[in-house]
Amino acid sequence: xxxxxxxPKKPMSDKQFGWLLIAPLCFVLAVFMLYPTVYAVVMSFTxxxxxxxxTWIGADNYRYILHNSEMWNSLGxxxxxxxxxxVFELVLGMLLALLLNRDFRGQGIxxxxxxxxxxxxxxxxxxIWSYILNNQYGIVNIILGWFNIYNIPWFSSVSMAKYTIMxxxxxxxxxxxxxxxxxxxxGLPKDQFEAAQVDGSSSWNTFWRLTVPTLKPLIMIIVLLRxxxxxxTYDPLYGTTRGGLGTETFxxxxxxxxxxxxxxxxxxxxxxxxxxxxLLISNVLYSQLMKALKKR
Amino acid sequence: MKKYQRALALLLALLLLAFTVMxxxxxxxxxxxxxxxxxxxPQSTDKEDVELxxxxxxxxxxxxxxxxxxPEISNKEPINVMVEASGSGDTIVxxxxxxxxKTGVEVTYEMIVMTSAYSKELNELQAGTGAYDLVMVxxxxxxxxxxxxIDIGTAAEEYDPKxxxxxxxxxxxYDSGLLRCATTTDGVLMGLPYYSYPLFQYIRQDVFExxxxxxxxxxxxxxxxxxxxTWDQIHDQGEFFTRKKGDTLKGEVLDHDIYGLAMMAGQFPxxxxxxxxxxxxxxGHFATPVRDASGExxxxxxxxxxxxxxxxxxxxxxxxxxxxxxxxxNAFWDFAGSQFAAGNAIIMPDQYNxxxxxxxxxLAANVxxxxxxxxxxxxxxxxxxxxxxxxxxDSANIEASYxxxxxxxxxxxxxxxxxxxxxxVTRFDxxxxxxxxxxxxxxxxxxxxxxxxxxxxxxxYQTPYINDYLHFNSDAAGKxxxxxxxxxxxxxxxxxxxxxxxxxxxxxxxDVQNTxxxxxxxxxx
Numbered sequence: 001x002x003x004x005x006x007x008p009k010k011p012m013s014d015k016q017f018g019w020l021l022i023a024p025l026c027f028v029l030a031v032f033m034l035y036p037t038v039y040a041v042v043m044s045f046t047x048x049x050x051x052x053x054x055t056w057i058g059a060d061n062y063r064y065i066l067h068n069s070e071m072w073n074s075l076g077x078x079x080x081x082x083x084x085x086x087v088f089e090l091v092l093g094m095l096l097a098l099l100l101n102r103d104f105r106g107q108g109i110x111x112x113x114x115x116x117x118x119x120x121x122x123x124x125x126x127x128i129w130s131y132i133l134n135n136q137y138g139i140v141n142i143i144l145g146w147f148n149i150y151n152i153p154w155f156s157s158v159s160m161a162k163y164t165i166m167x168x169x170x171x172x173x174x175x176x177x178x179x180x181x182x183x184x185x186x187g188l189p190k191d192q193f194e195a196a197q198v199d200g201s202s203s204w205n206t207f208w209r210l211t212v213p214t215l216k217p218l219i220m221i222i223v224l225l226r227x228x229x230x231x232x233t234y235d236p237l238y239g240t241t242r243g244g245l246g247t248e249t250f251x252x253x254x255x256x257x258x259x260x261x262x263x264x265x266x267x268x269x270x271x272x273x274x275x276x277x278x279l280l281i282s283n284v285l286y287s288q289l290m291k292a293l294k295k296r
Numbered sequence: 297m298k299k300y301q302r303a304l305a306l307l308l309a310l311l312l313l314a315f316t317v318m319x320x321x322x323x324x325x326x327x328x329x330x331x332x333x334x335x336x337x338p339q340s341t342d343k344e345d346v347e348l349x350x351x352x353x354x355x356x357x358x359x360x361x362x363x364x365x366x367p368e369i370s371n372k373e374p375i376n377v378m379v380e381a382s383g384s385g386d387t388i389v390x391x392x393x394x395x396x397x398k399t400g401v402e403v404t405y406e407m408i409v410m411t412s413a414y415s416k417e418l419n420e421l422q423a424g425t426g427a428y429d430l431v432m433v434x435x436x437x438x439x440x441x442x443x444x445x446i447d448i449g450t451a452a453e454e455y456d457p458k459x460x461x462x463x464x465x466x467x468x469x470y471d472s473g474l475l476r477c478a479t480t481t482d483g484v485l486m487g488l489p490y491y492s493y494p495l496f497q498y499i500r501q502d503v504f505e506x507x508x509x510x511x512x513x514x515x516x517x518x519x520x521x522x523x524x525x526t527w528d529q530i531h532d533q534g535e536f537f538t539r540k541k542g543d544t545l546k547g548e549v550l551d552h553d554i555y556g557l558a559m560m561a562g563q564f565p566x567x568x569x570x571x572x573x574x575x576x577x578x579x580g581h582f583a584t585p586v587r588d589a590s591g592e593x594x595x596x597x598x599x600x601x602x603x604x605x606x607x608x609x610x611x612x613x614x615x616x617x618x619x620x621x622x623x624x625x626n627a628f629w630d631f632a633g634s635q636f637a638a639g640n641a642i643i644m645p646d647q648y649n650x651x652x653x654x655x656x657x658x659l660a661a662n663v664x665x666x667x668x669x670x671x672x673x674x675x676x677x678x679x680x681x682x683x684x685x686x687x688x689x690d691s692a693n694i695e696a697s698y699x700x701x702x703x704x705x706x707x708x709x710x711x712x713x714x715x716x717x718x719x720x721v722t723r724f725d726x727x728x729x730x731x732x733x734x735x736x737x738x739x740x741x742x743x744x745x746x747x748x749x750x751x752x753x754x755x756x757y758q759t760p761y762i763n764d765y766l767h768f769n770s771d772a773a774g775k776x777x778x779x780x781x782x783x784x785x786x787x788x789x790x791x792x793x794x795x796x797x798x799x800x801x802x803x804x805x806x807d808v809q810n811t812x813x814x815x816x817x818x819x820x821x
Contacts, residue, residue, distance in 0.1 A: 049812060050422040051443070135623030136635070156625035158789055241626055242411065244563025244785050259415045261775045261812065262422065 037275070044269040050262045061269035071270070074253040081166055081249065082230040086223055088170045093177030093222070100178070101185045118175045126239030129168045130155065161245035165236050172236075173229075177222045184218040185211070220289040224282060231278050250274060361466055362708030363398050366699045367457055373693035374402035375429035375700065378417060380491070380683065381407035382650070387717050388490075391709050392700070401696040410434075411564060414774055421445075426690035429697045435477035435681035436767040437774045438486050445686040447484045451698040469707065469725040471751070473759035477681045477768050481593060487684030488705035489722040494758075495573050495646040495678035496750050498655055499523055501669040503537070503642055506546045512536075523671035527574060527612050530557070530645045530674060534619030537642040556619035558641035561788035564628040568780040569679035571609060572767075573646045577675020580605025582766040582780065583805055583817055593769055596809060596817040598802050603820075606801065610787045610794035616645070617788060625789045639663035646673045649747045653718025656743045670747040676757040681767070682722055714744035721745070724752055772813035779804040 012020070044061055046054035065071050100111055117125070132138050133154035141152055154164045188211065196206045212219075234251040237243055243252045254274060258267030379388050389405065396403045406428075408416060413432055420427040421444035433441060452463040467475060467485075474489040503509055504521055513521035517532050524530045534556030539545060541552050560566040575582065583596035617624060621635045633651045635641040637658035652670065659666045672678075685701040687694055703709055711726040713719030715736075721727065727748035730736050736744075767773050783804060787797035802819040809817035 050418075135626075136621065136631075136640075151622040153622060153625070156623045156627075156789075158625075158791055161626070242563050243782070245625060245789055246786075246791055256778065259419070260778045261808075262415075262418060263811070 040268040041272055043264055044272045046265050048264040050264060054265070057265070061265045062273070064266060065269055065273060070248075071250075071253060074248045074250045077162060077246070077248065078231060078233060078250040081162070081169070081233055082227055084163075084166050085169050085173070085230055086226050088166075089174055089177045089226060090219065090222065092170070092174055093181055096174065096178040097181035097185055100182050114178060115175050117172045120172065122172065122235035123238055125168065125172055126236045128239075129164075129236075130240045133164060155240050156245065158246045161241050162247045165233075165240065165247050168236050168240075169230070169233065173226065177226070180218055180222055181215060184215045188214055216292045216295075217289060220285060220292050224285040224289060227281055227285060228278055231274065231281075361702060361706040363394055363703060363706075366395075366399060366703060369399045369401055369696050369699060371693045371695045372401055373696070374404065375691070375693050375696050376427065377403060377405045377430040377685070377700065378413065378428050378432045379405050379407055380413065380432055381409050387713050387719050388704065390716070391704055391713070395700050395703050399696065399699065401693070401700075403696075403700065408432075414778075418444075418774075421688060421690075424690050426688060426692060428688055429691035429693055430685040430701060431688060432683050433478075433487060433686040434683060434774075435474070435489065436777055438478055438768065439480050439771040440774050441686065442480050442484065442486060442771075444689055445486050446689055446691075446694060448487050448687070448698070448701070449485060451687055451694060455695045455698050456702075463702075466707075469723045470705075471722055471724060471755045473680055473755045473762050474682050474722050476759065476762045478684045479768075481769050481771075487686045488701055489682040489684045490701075490705040490710070491650070492680075492682035492720045492722045492751070493569075493648040493650055494680040494751060494754055495569060495648060495673055496747055496754070497523055497671040497673055498636060498644040498647050498651070499669050499671055500642045500659075501667040502665055503546060504669075508547050509545075523669075524643075524645070524674050526674050527578070527609075530643070531612065531616055531619075533557075533643055534616050534645075538619045552640070554639070555621045555635070555641045556643060557616055558632040558635040558644045558647075559613075559616065559620045559624050559788075560628050560632050560647075561613075561617060561620075561624050561785060562626040562628050562631075563781060563785040565777065565781050566628045567785045567788060568777060569648075570646050571613065571780070571784045572679035572765075573673045573675070573677065574609035574612060575602075575606055576677035576679075576761065576765065577673060578605045578609060579675075580609070581764065582606075582776070582801070583770075583809070585764055585766070585769050593815050595815060596766060596770065596805070598805055598817070598819045600820050603798050603802070607794055607798050610784070610797050613784075613788055614790070614794060636668075637662060639666060646678055649720040649751060650718070652720070652747045653714070653743055656746060668746075670750040672750050672754045672757075676754055677761055678754065678758075680755075680758060680762065682720075715740070718744065721748070721751075724755075727752065770809060770813050770815070772809050772811075775808050775812050776805065779808055 043054060045056060045058060047057045047060070048054035096114065100107065100114070104110075120128070133140050135141060135151055135153055135156050138154070140154070141150070144150070144152060153160055155161050192210060192214075193206065196210055201209070232251045233249045234255060237247055237249065237252050241247045243249075243256070250270075251274070254267060254270045257263055257270055261267075377392065379392075386407075392403050392405055395401075414434070414437065417428060417431045417433075418441070421431065421441065431441075431445075433445070449460045449463065452458075452460045456462055458465075467488075470489065471492065473494075474492055475485065478487055478489050479485045504523070510521045513533075513536055516536065519529075521533070524533055537545075537554065537556035539550060539554050541550055543550050545554060560570055572582075580602045581599075582602070583598045584602060585593045586595040586597055588594050621640055623631060629648060629651060632641070632644055632647060633654060636644050636647075637655055639659065639662055649670075655668050659668055685697075685704060687697045687701060691697050705722065707723060707725055707729075710719070710721050710723050711729060714721060714726070714730075727745050730741055730745045730748070762768060766776065770776060780801070783792075783797055783801050786792045786800075787794055792800060805817050806819060809815070
């Protein structure tokens with residue numbers, strides 16, 4: 001009789017074990033991200049009003065949205081919001097980061113206070129600002145009234161409302177860029193700056209030629225994340241103008257199409273259009289980020 | 297050691313997967329759909345309950361239906377109700393509690409602002425979740441939502457001992473115009489209106505009766521100062537009462553600017569309601585229904601005449617904005633109401649009856665000697681309509697839902713609600729009873745029902761016209777309403793000229809109605 005030879009179980013390789021660990025995440029992503037995205041793309045080629053069955057209509061929904069002036073207007077406004085907000089968030093964020101990078105008494109409290117806007121829900125934030133900036137009863141206009149400045153139409157003038165919305169957004173997200181840049185400033189290599197000082201470089205020259213380039217990867221991360229977020233600007237409008245006074249953003253337009261008209265076909269077409277734009281911009285920014293990291 | 301680390305990591309991964317699967321499979325009960333849902337229980341509101349007394353109680357017993365008339369409900373499944381979040385909306389809560397106590401059926405409710413109600417409710421109805429047994433239905437959604445709701449007559453037939461006939465007998469006491477608004481184009485009543493909001497003029501009675509003001513107005517405009525009956529008169533009165541700090545009102549020097557008209561031009565549904573009052577009042581339509589020989593609507597046409605009237609209404613609205621307080625461009629009823637109540641505005645040319653009690657009490661408190669009176673809007677065809685409780689086809693307890701809908705719209709509840717904090721009634725019998733009731737003194741009547749006569753007068757005039765309003769005939773009315781809001785707001789704030797507004801509305805009408813409605817629409821060239 002032949003001895004039964006037991007073959008030892010082959011241990012799982014690190015690679016296999018790694019896949020096993022990320023399997024739940026892949027499952028979650030497939031169910032909650034991949035499937036809805038593919039489903040949305042399919043639905044964007046149908047006419048479906050949440051009643052009956054979807055009807056295949058080819059590219060009609062895309063034709064509709066691309067020929068719709070409201071869509072282009074809202075997209076233009078969103079583009080303006082993205083540019084203005086990012087510029088202000090970066091410039092002001094850098095200034096605040098430079099300030100907070102210095103040692104002073106009570107810096108812990110100041111830093112904590114600076115962080116607070118980020119902790120407020122964007123929806124609550126929009127409601128709070130709508131009261132603060134109310135034309136007649138808002139605390140800001142009341143204080144301005146003491147200086148004979150009356151009735152600033154923060155949310156009630158077509159020429160002003162969109163900038164007020166941008167101001168609210170900047171206020172809320174400024175801590176994000178501030179603290180990312182502050183972290184970057186804290187981690188700057190000291191020897192290069194000491195060398196620059198020895199060489200007699202001016203403060204401005206050191207900042208512009210050394211600090212900014214060294215922080216470039218972080219700046220690119222801020223721009224990348226904020227672009228992706230700002231394209232979806234929605235909450236600040238909810239408690240204030242609700243898209244009125246020329247403030248309708250692209251996402252508000254998508255909301256109206258998808259959740260007021262319940263036009264699943266056009267709504268998903270807009271969603272896919274938004275996704276493509278976001279991916280294109282993000283791709284460009286991401287490659288810039290990678291370049292910046294390589295240079296480092 | 298590495299072996300244990302792997303095992304631990306594997307365990308964590310499995311736990312994550314298990315949580316994910318559990319989260320997917322956790323079916324929500326109606327009661328926990330949102331964290332704003334509050335159970336009915338001992339934690340009732342602070343409002344005092346007003347019990348019917350004397351003649352009113354007798355009238356209720358004879359004519360009306362009340363809590364005592366609700367029979368034993370066999371189905372004890374809890375029900376979930378949607379109600380509007382507003383000052384007077386809170387009033388309904390104590391009546392829901394009374395119903396729950398009497399019937400033993402647990403009732404939960406969610407409060408939602410009007411601007412979000414349409415999409416949130418429709419989302420659940422279309423998905424057939426049954427999350428809401430009773431939904432708050434704005435009457436312009438009646439045709440659009442008919443596939444998701446049970447008609448009230450069928451529910452009466454099944455659950456009411458008196459059957460449909462009992463319900464129909466009670467219907468005679470309602471504002472018939474409101475009932476038409478809650479009825480589909482094929483004549484099916486979908487629910488009983490429990491909250492109305494036809495618009496009225498709110499007028500500072502003390503100012504209109506002041507001899508100095510009357511004389512000055514007559515001298516300037518050549519006719520008597522009285523509640524306006526035309527939109528031109530509204531314009532004149534707006535101009536006349538817009539005054540700067542240092543000017544006088546009723547002979548007294550003003551310490552702040554005041555404005556003639558408090559309006560609601562923000563991108564909220566209310567600007568549409570104001571425009572409806574003007575357009576209908578001038579004999580126009582958002583689109584005129586074309587009917588065949590059998591009376592069935594075959595098309596909606598935005599006629600030349602409609603276009604001309606809308607153009608005039610848009611121009612008038614923009615002109616009248618000059619006489620409204622700063623901030624009106626982003627205003628809805630809360631801003632307009634607070635301006636009037638603070639004494640900053642003299643007239644609200646078209647405002648909901650739901651603000652009545654607030655205006656009466658706050659104006660008197662803020663401006664000594666000031667009083668308010670209601671009058672029909674010029675043209676007497678204001679935006680009208682109301683809320684009714686629609687019974688979801690997916691409700692697990694249609695029986696209890698039917699009886700709650702009946703009770704909230706009943707004589708008894710509708711009589712008590714105005715007296716317990718303000719409520720825009722839907723029945724004429726309660727106004728008549730309050731007038732006749734010696735227990736209700738003049739001041740109480742004015743505070744609770746002071747708009748009633750203007751409402752009855754308006755309804756009697758307007759009801760025959762309602763049948764031709766686009767809002768209550770189109771099955772895409774909810775979607776059209778949203779477009780109207782945007783279009784007329786943009787006219788009011790100058791994003792578009794009145795001429796552009798009329799053109800844009802025509803395009804929107806055709807696009808929305810032809811995409812979402814069952815009857816086509818066109819623009820007459």
